[in-house]
Amino acid sequence: MNTMKNGTKIRNLFTGWVPGGVYSSRWLREQGYSYSNLQVYRRSGWLQALGSGAYTRSGDDLQWQGGVWGLQTQLNLPIHVGGKTAIEEAGYAQYLNLGKQKVYLIADPDTKLPTWFRKTNWNAQIEFSESNLFSQFSYSNQKQDQSLKTVSFGKLDILYSTPERAILEYLDWVPEKHSFQEAHEIMENLTSLRPKLMQGLLERCHSIKAKRLFCAIANKINHPWFLKLEIDKIDLGSGNRQLVSGGEYDSKYKITVMDRNE
Template structure:
């Protein structure tokens, strides 16, 4: 039992391959199962018996099992204190970014509120704008998007008038974003529409940090982009945006 006790922490989810890397043979795993030292959650996934799982334990376990994942988008914005603008009473699924497909067991483990794997990879340098947040008894480091990165991630998924107005409400409360980090993130971001939409929101709101962003260093591409249908064309960033939001630099879309 010494090998199991010393290597498998409470709350960690592991598979047979993980046991093998710890030098624990398959026959020993079967013994631990029969004796109740570990339990099977779904086929091929194990943990020590204990209290109900938390979603952070699932995320850290993915990292231990070799997945490059981080918590981002609305989940990270909630961690950074912007949850008061989210819909009250609605359980938000955990937004995860991963460089590859997540194992099927992520959707089978009985844990609320569940996970969403975000599809768009915005940053070729995956580590830019990430922070580690300690969790649990062992201070497990879980990568989260900084508020700056999370707002850009949010901008990448805005498709409707309601989405944009909600994002604007959230960004209005973000007076303390760091312009140097935003500059680095926007220069590294590979999605043209996302950058234009974030910068439009930032300009419209007018936080002081926006004035410190050097737009000339950011690749914004060419041509017009339609974000919302029937909207107004912004003359600077050449995207269609909701008519309700005006700051003097929109023009009718003919």
């Protein structure tokens, strides 16, 4: 009878298992799978352990998307794929990645990645940052947050920044992680940003640098959507901002940037 019960449990587990997904030990225990159950499944070759905190199904292709899916769906961490990775996914990146993919993960302040995620070799360069770039969005209502979208990898649904949100996340890391040249070229590609969503994000964004840089570049490029923004409703701060010594000064938005031709 006990053998039959155990057989039913393992069948139920794998019937609903999302291919490529990483399942947290805590979530599995909450579903009624004890530590001893999981050890039996591991010794039997059905599961593979990632440290002491998570499992994958034996034979599944382990990729970073499965790990992020686990963070979002199993642990409900307020984390999403953003910045340049989201820009690349949307098809707006200017240059192809050489070598390992760089994945930008962005989370609310005080969010900690579990040990199993940090110590797993994802065959990608994970760039994790805690950010208060925007007024806090409700991650419990992520699907209603228009600045985030779902990207599917097989049956793995992962939250990404929309291009509108991703470009501000990207610009907040210029020039520390990204160049002025690339920023300008990416902005040139952003021909179809949604003015209403962009307006709301600019009003909620806490980074004066990112907002001024966005406006300065967008003003030069003069996309049709930029003309629909209400710049006077956006807090651009006061005083000058100098991102580079001896650069080009934009008097309208009071910011010094690198000349894109240099």
